[in-house]
Amino acid sequence: MSFNWNPFHKKNQENKASEPQKASPISEDISKNIKKLVEEFGDSSEIVIRELNTGRNKEIRIVSIFMDGLVDQTLVNEFIMESLMFNNCELDKYTPKEAVFNDLRMNALTLSNVKIVNDWDHLVLSVLSGNTLIMMDGWNEVISGETQGWEERSIQEPTSQTVIRGPKDSFTESLKVNVTLIRKRIKNANLRLETFQIGTVSRTNIGVMYIKGIAKDDLTQEVKTRLEKIETGSIIESGNIEEFIQDQTATPFPQLMNTERPDAAVGNLLDGRVVILIDGTPFVLIAPATFFQFFQSPEDYYQRADMATLLRLLRFFVFFISLFAPSIYIALTTFHQEMLPFPLLINLAAQREGVPFPAFFEALIMEVTFEILREAGVRMPRAVGQAVSIVGAIVIGEAAVQAGIISPAMVIVVGITAISSFAVPSFNIGIPARILRFILMISAATAGFYGMTLLVLMIVGHMNSLRSFGRPYLEPLSPFNLTAQADTFIRLPQRLKQKVTLKKDNSVKSANQLNKDGDSNG
Structure with missing residues (x-):
C-alpha cells in the first residue's frame, strides 16, 4: 500500500495561529546556504554535507545534505548518490542552470517522493524530518527527497488493553505505521487523512482520520478547527492534545477516548467518529466520546452476544463498587446501622472494638495506602513492581488489622474496591472514580446517605451538562434514544x-x- 507523506501540508498550525510572515528565501550562493545551515545547527557533526560530481555541468557545484541518524543510508547511497554520480546525461557547460535543475529533479533521483523547497524554514524542517537535500549553486530552490530511516519499535501486543479474542497488534510511535494499520482494515477511498504540524518547537505531525459520508461534516470541521487553534511550543503525547481540544477542563470525566488498539479505532471510525493520531505516541484520540462508550470493548463484538452483555453489565457493576463501596460502608456503620441485619451489625461492632479511628479515617488510611502502592507498582521495575504491590497490600493490611488500627471488614471493602477499579476496559474512566471516591467518603461521613444522594445528584447533573464536540455526554440515555439501547447496557445479536x-x-x-x-x- 502506498503512503505519500507530506510534511509541508497546507494545514500548518503555525501559519494559521499567527499573522502571515514573509518566508526567508534561499540564497543562490551555495556557500552562503551551507554556512548558514551549519551555523543554525550549531556546527553539529550530525549534519552530513557532501559535494557531488554529477557528470552534468562540471562548473556548477552540487551538494547533498542530510542529518545522520534520521535517514536510511541505503536509500541515500543507492537512490541519490549512485543515481547522481552514474546517471548519464547530455548536458554540458552551456546548458542553462534552470535546465540543469529540472534535469536533477526529473531524472537524477530514483526516489518516489521528491519535492521542491523554496524557503529557508521548510529547508531546515526537511532536514530535521529525515529528508535528503540536493542543493545547486546559482539556484534558489532545493530538491528534497524522502529518505527517513530512523529506528522504530516493531508492532507488538497491546500492553494496557489486552484481549483474549481479537487482533493482537497495537499502534506504535510511528504515525505512518499507525495510519497503515487503519488503512489495511478499511479499504475504502472515503477514508480520509488530513495532516497538521503543531508546536512551534517540536513541530509534531498530527493526523486526523475519518470516513467521509459516515462522519458528519460539522464534527470533522470542528476537530480541525480546534487543532488549528492550538498554540504551544511542543506536543509530546496525545494527552497534550486532549487538554487543548476538550470541551470543558473543570471536570474529572474524560471527554475524549484514547486507545492503542487499531481495531478499536477502526470500530469508532465506522461509527462516524474522528480519530486523531500523534507522531511519537502509540495512543490515539477518538472524538467525540460518551460516558457509556468507556464501558464498551472491541472484544464485545468478537464473542457471543449473551456473554458480551454479561461482561458489559459486570463492568457497570464494578464501576459502581469502585465508586461507592467505601462511602456506603462509612454511611452504614456511622449513621444507618438500622439498615444492617442484626447479626452482621454485631460482627462489625465486635471487629471495630479497640479500633481508635472512626470508619471514615479507616477508609481514608487504606485508600491512601493503596494509591501509594499502586503508584509504586507502576514506577518500579516490571520484574518487582507487581510483587511489591501484591505483597505490600497483603502485609500492610494484615499488620494494620493485628495492630488494631484497621478493622478486617474495612480491609475487605477497600480490597474489593481496588480490584473493581481494574475491571473497567478503559483506564481513563477509572480516574474520575478514584477522585470522586474520596469526595463521596467525605459526604458519607458528614451526612450519611443523605449527603451521598445530594452529591450523586450534583454529579449526574454535571455529567448531563457535559458535551464532547457538541454530543451529549450521557447519550443515548439522556437524551433517551430507544434504538441505541441495543448497544448500550446490552449487546443485541448482530441480526x-x-x-x-x-x-x-x-x-x-x-x-x-x-x-x-x-x-x-x-
Missing part, C-alpha cells in the same frame, strides 16, 4: 441489531417523505 437499525432508517425516511409531501401540498 437483531441490523433489523432494529434498518427499521429506524425506514422510519426516518418515511418521516422525511411525509414532511416533503406536506411541504409540497402546502
Whole structure:
C-alpha cells in the first residue's frame, strides 16, 4: 500500500495561529546556504554535507545534505548518490542552470517522493524530518527527497488493553505505521487523512482520520478547527492534545477516548467518529466520546452476544463498587446501622472494638495506602513492581488489622474496591472514580446517605451538562434514544441489531417523505 507523506501540508498550525510572515528565501550562493545551515545547527557533526560530481555541468557545484541518524543510508547511497554520480546525461557547460535543475529533479533521483523547497524554514524542517537535500549553486530552490530511516519499535501486543479474542497488534510511535494499520482494515477511498504540524518547537505531525459520508461534516470541521487553534511550543503525547481540544477542563470525566488498539479505532471510525493520531505516541484520540462508550470493548463484538452483555453489565457493576463501596460502608456503620441485619451489625461492632479511628479515617488510611502502592507498582521495575504491590497490600493490611488500627471488614471493602477499579476496559474512566471516591467518603461521613444522594445528584447533573464536540455526554440515555439501547447496557445479536437499525432508517425516511409531501401540498 502506498503512503505519500507530506510534511509541508497546507494545514500548518503555525501559519494559521499567527499573522502571515514573509518566508526567508534561499540564497543562490551555495556557500552562503551551507554556512548558514551549519551555523543554525550549531556546527553539529550530525549534519552530513557532501559535494557531488554529477557528470552534468562540471562548473556548477552540487551538494547533498542530510542529518545522520534520521535517514536510511541505503536509500541515500543507492537512490541519490549512485543515481547522481552514474546517471548519464547530455548536458554540458552551456546548458542553462534552470535546465540543469529540472534535469536533477526529473531524472537524477530514483526516489518516489521528491519535492521542491523554496524557503529557508521548510529547508531546515526537511532536514530535521529525515529528508535528503540536493542543493545547486546559482539556484534558489532545493530538491528534497524522502529518505527517513530512523529506528522504530516493531508492532507488538497491546500492553494496557489486552484481549483474549481479537487482533493482537497495537499502534506504535510511528504515525505512518499507525495510519497503515487503519488503512489495511478499511479499504475504502472515503477514508480520509488530513495532516497538521503543531508546536512551534517540536513541530509534531498530527493526523486526523475519518470516513467521509459516515462522519458528519460539522464534527470533522470542528476537530480541525480546534487543532488549528492550538498554540504551544511542543506536543509530546496525545494527552497534550486532549487538554487543548476538550470541551470543558473543570471536570474529572474524560471527554475524549484514547486507545492503542487499531481495531478499536477502526470500530469508532465506522461509527462516524474522528480519530486523531500523534507522531511519537502509540495512543490515539477518538472524538467525540460518551460516558457509556468507556464501558464498551472491541472484544464485545468478537464473542457471543449473551456473554458480551454479561461482561458489559459486570463492568457497570464494578464501576459502581469502585465508586461507592467505601462511602456506603462509612454511611452504614456511622449513621444507618438500622439498615444492617442484626447479626452482621454485631460482627462489625465486635471487629471495630479497640479500633481508635472512626470508619471514615479507616477508609481514608487504606485508600491512601493503596494509591501509594499502586503508584509504586507502576514506577518500579516490571520484574518487582507487581510483587511489591501484591505483597505490600497483603502485609500492610494484615499488620494494620493485628495492630488494631484497621478493622478486617474495612480491609475487605477497600480490597474489593481496588480490584473493581481494574475491571473497567478503559483506564481513563477509572480516574474520575478514584477522585470522586474520596469526595463521596467525605459526604458519607458528614451526612450519611443523605449527603451521598445530594452529591450523586450534583454529579449526574454535571455529567448531563457535559458535551464532547457538541454530543451529549450521557447519550443515548439522556437524551433517551430507544434504538441505541441495543448497544448500550446490552449487546443485541448482530441480526437483531441490523433489523432494529434498518427499521429506524425506514422510519426516518418515511418521516422525511411525509414532511416533503406536506411541504409540497402546502
